[in-house]
Amino acid sequence: MAKVAIISGYKPYEIGIFKNNDPAVVYIKKALKNNLLALLENGLEWVLISGQLGTELWAAEVVFDLQLEGYADLQLAVITPFLDQEESWNEVNKEWYESILAQADFIDSVSHKRYENPSQFRLKNQFFLEKSNALLMFYDPEKEGSPKYLYETARSHQEQGEYDIRLIDFYELQLLVEEEQMNQNDDVEN
Structure with a gap:
C-alpha cells in the first residue's frame, strides 16, 4: 500500500518545453493525474517532491486540483535538496515555485545549507526513497536526462525490498494524445 509517493521527472528544457502553457504540459499533467488516481485507490496520502521545475511542479498543480476535486486528504510535501535552490531561476519560475x-x-x-556539491542531490534521493513507498516518474530510459539518477537509485532500492516504481514514458503520452484527439473527433461528429 503506497502511502507516500515521490513524483519526479524531466525538467522542462530536457523535453523541449519552454513555457508552462505548452500544449504538451496538458498531457503530462493528465498522465500524472491518471497515475495519482490509481495510487489514491491504493491508499496514497502524501506526494513528495523536491520542487524542481517541470514534472515536479506540474505534479504539485495536479495534487492541488485533486484536493479541490474531493481528495482533500491528499497532502503535498516539498523537501528541497538544499536551501535557496531557486535563487538562479528567472522571475517567472520563481513566482511559480513560490505559488x-x-x-x-x-x-x-x-540539507539546511545552500548548494555545495552534487552529493546533496544523492542525499535527497536517498532520503526520499527511505521516506516513501512508491515513485511515480515521467521518465523514459530511452531518453536519458536528470531523472536517470533517481531512477537508478530507486531500482537499487527496489532490490532491497518491496518498492513500487511507475514510469510515464513517451509512448504513454502519445497514447493519451491520440485518445484525446479521438474523443475530440467524436465530440465533433455528435
Missing part, C-alpha cells in the same frame, strides 16, 4: 510553496502542506530541506 506552489504557498499551497504545500509541508516544506523543508534535506
Whole structure:
C-alpha cells in the first residue's frame, strides 16, 4: 500500500518545453493525474517532491486540483535538496515555485545549507526513497536526462525490498494524445 509517493521527472528544457502553457504540459499533467488516481485507490496520502521545475511542479498543480476535486486528504510535501535552490531561476519560475510553496502542506530541506556539491542531490534521493513507498516518474530510459539518477537509485532500492516504481514514458503520452484527439473527433461528429 503506497502511502507516500515521490513524483519526479524531466525538467522542462530536457523535453523541449519552454513555457508552462505548452500544449504538451496538458498531457503530462493528465498522465500524472491518471497515475495519482490509481495510487489514491491504493491508499496514497502524501506526494513528495523536491520542487524542481517541470514534472515536479506540474505534479504539485495536479495534487492541488485533486484536493479541490474531493481528495482533500491528499497532502503535498516539498523537501528541497538544499536551501535557496531557486535563487538562479528567472522571475517567472520563481513566482511559480513560490505559488506552489504557498499551497504545500509541508516544506523543508534535506540539507539546511545552500548548494555545495552534487552529493546533496544523492542525499535527497536517498532520503526520499527511505521516506516513501512508491515513485511515480515521467521518465523514459530511452531518453536519458536528470531523472536517470533517481531512477537508478530507486531500482537499487527496489532490490532491497518491496518498492513500487511507475514510469510515464513517451509512448504513454502519445497514447493519451491520440485518445484525446479521438474523443475530440467524436465530440465533433455528435
